[in-house]
Amino acid sequence: MTIKSNHKIFLSLISLVLGLSFVANNDSIVHYWNTSRKMSVDLGGGKCRWTPPSYEGIENTTFFKTVIAGYPSGDKRLTFVQMEGLTGLPAKDEWDFEYLGMSNHPFIKANYPHHEGIWGWDDAADQVVMVVRNIKRAMVEYHDILWDIGYAKTWEQAFELIPNLYAERPPLSDFLAWRDERVHDEIKWYGWFIDYYMEGGLMRDMFTNKITTPEHWYMLMMPTVYTVAELNYDLVVGPDTVVQPSYDPNCEKITNGCEPVKVISAERLVDHTKGPGVSLQIANAIDGKHGMNVISPEARGCIWRELIINKKGLKTFIDRDGYGESDYSFTQEHLEGMIAELDRLISKYSSHPWDVKETAQDLVDLLTEHRGLIDADLTEGGYRKMMQRTASAIPQRFESMEKSG
Numbered sequence: 583m584t585i586k587s588n589h590k591i592f593l594s595l596i597s598l599v600l601g602l603s604f605v606a607n608n609d610s611i612v613h614y615w616n617t618s619r620k621m622s623v624d625l626g627g628g629k630c631r632w633t634p635p636s637y638e639g640i641e642n643t644t645f646f647k648t649v650i651a652g653y654p655s656g657d658k659r660l661t662f663v664q665m666e667g668l669t670g671l672p673a674k675d676e677w678d679f680e681y682l683g684m685s686n687h688p689f690i691k692a693n694y695p696h697h698e699g700i701w702g703w704d705d706a707a708d709q710v711v712m713v714v715r716n717i718k719r720a721m722v723e724y725h726d727i728l729w730d731i732g733y734a735k736t737w738e739q740a741f742e743l744i745p746n747l748y749a750e751r752p753p754l755s756d757f758l759a760w761r762d763e764r765v766h767d768e769i770k771w772y773g774w775f776i777d778y779y780m781e782g783g784l785m786r787d788m789f790t791n792k793i794t795t796p797e798h799w800y801m802l803m804m805p806t807v808y809t810v811a812e813l814n815y816d817l818v819v820g821p822d823t824v825v826q827p828s829y830d831p832n833c834e835k836i837t838n839g840c841e842p843v844k845v846i847s848a849e850r851l852v853d854h855t856k857g858p859g860v861s862l863q864i865a866n867a868i869d870g871k872h873g874m875n876v877i878s879p880e881a882r883g884c885i886w887r888e889l890i891i892n893k894k895g896l897k898t899f900i901d902r903d904g905y906g907e908s909d910y911s912f913t914q915e916h917l918e919g920m921i922a923e924l925d926r927l928i929s930k931y932s933s934h935p936w937d938v939k940e941t942a943q944d945l946v947d948l949l950t951e952h953r954g955l956i957d958a959d960l961t962e963g964g965y966r967k968m969m970q971r972t973a974s975a976i977p978q979r980f981e982s983m984e985k986s987g
Contacts, residue, residue: 621670622885624877630884632894635666635673637687645671645688646871647706649836652713653775654698655720656727657848658691661713663895664851664864665689667885668876676702688873695778695830696771697805705835711867712779712842714945716849716952717772717920718959722910724768725760726751751905765916767810773923780931780942782841783833787815791926793825843867845944852890861886914965917956924953 623631648665650673652658662673666689673689680702690707693699715723729752774788785799786792789810794802798818801808811817819825833840844867850856851864862882869876877885888894912920928949936942959965 621875622667622877622881622888624881626880628880628884630877630881630888632667632885632888633670634895635670637672637685640671640688641686643686643873645686645873646708646868647688647690648868648871649690649692649703649707649710650713651692651694651710651779651842652848653715653720653724653772654693654696654727655715655723655848657713657715657720657723658693659896660848660851661711661846661864662689662691663889664861664886665868667889667895668861668865668882669868669874671874676700679703679706694832695803696775697803701832707835708837708871709867710779710836710838710840710842711844711846711864712776712941713846713848714776714948715847716955717769717924718912718917718952718956719849719907720772721761721765721768721912722757722907725757725910728760729756751910754905754910757910761910761912761916765912766919769916769919769923773927776927776945777930778830779840779842780936780945782839783830785828785830787813787819789813790815792819793827795819795823795825796828799828799830842941845941845948847948850948854891857890858883858886912965914960917960917965920956921953921960924949924956928953 621635622633625631650658650662650665652661665671666673669688671688673691674685674687676690676692676694676699679685679690680700684704684706690703692701692703694701727747730747730749732746770788774786774791777786777791778784785794785796787794787798788802792815794815795818798813798815801813801818805813815821830840844863846864847856847860851860853860862879865876865879865882868874876882928946930936931942931949932946
């Protein structure tokens with residue numbers, strides 16, 4: 583088998599596993615919370631009683647609907663859980679819309695246009711909230727989700743392993759093997775994802791950041807079909823071609839377009855000092871919209887505490903046991919690549935015409951903070967040398983299932 587075919591198969595398995603985990607995860611939520619509709623209760627005096635959301639009774643209600651978009655890393659889950667707690671209304675994943683059918687869920691979790699995502703919700707959305715996580719931490723959690731379901735290759739395996747989501751962290755050897763295979767390319771996907779939403783779906787090449795043609799862009803959206811070499815900009819578009827800007831037509835299906843109305847920080851949301859303020863930003867993004875009955879302002883801080891401090895509701899990446907995120911290290915070349923991508927984004931979105939947009943300045947503030955943390959790792963020598971590693975064929979805790987299959 584050639585290196586080219588190995589690379590395509592590797593990406594195909596990643597896409598399958600992430601898709602299975604998202605669909606299986608949300609399907610379990612629907613069944614677990616199949617109770618009469620209710621929202622969290624304002625008890626007065628800043629106190630509350632958190633209750634899980636329910637889908638029953640909302641199918642015929644008109645909602646102003648929000649896409650929660652972000653690079654695959656568990657951050658969107660934190661955000662939609664806040665929205666659910668604030669309103670009593672449920673979220674649904676993009677893959678659920680695609681494979682389980684359309685429904686009236688007002689909150690839509692999306693990785694699109696990343697290769698782990700799919701535009702499954704058709705024209706159901708009205709606005710976008712983009713969640714941004716530290717690029718280094720995002721890479722770690724991206725792999726963690728893959729490992730949670732044992733790199734499943736079938737729907738049955740994924741469903742069986744739903745309880746393992748966000749329970750613990752994988753062996754370092756498994757992460758390091760994936761890291762050496764994928765992270766250099768994923769750094770480019772991370773920045774490209776941010777550009778896509780900030781620029782309202784403008785078609786760009788993630789490897790050169792150049793505006794590209796629809797033909798080339800749709801090829802980029804199928805990394806399991808084409809190799810990086812086959813996607814080369816000069817090869818497909820041509821080095822001297824004058825390219826007119828084109829936009830993803832899907833963005834026309836969102837009432838207010840793909841450009842986000844708010845940029846949310848996953849790290850700040852879970853911070854015990856900054857978190858309540860971020861939760862209020864989330865509430866403000868949906869408060870006053872059609873069909874959104876958001877709990878009173880006095881009780882919103884209580885909802886944040888119930889979910890983040892008291893860990894009510896769904897498991898998230900803050901619930902993982904085992905290694906800490908800092909134990910999953912990167913090479914010097916990886917960290918330098920991350921800083922280069924952050925420098926590009928910071929320079930772009932701190933310049934005209936972005937310097938007058940609140941969302942762009944919020945993004946620059948976050949990315950500048952992230953850059954400082956990664957730069958400190960480089961300065962302190964907090965990185966590994968690149969080594970050839972092989973991941974375990976299957977995590978040990980799944981061996982019995984593999985044998986029985």
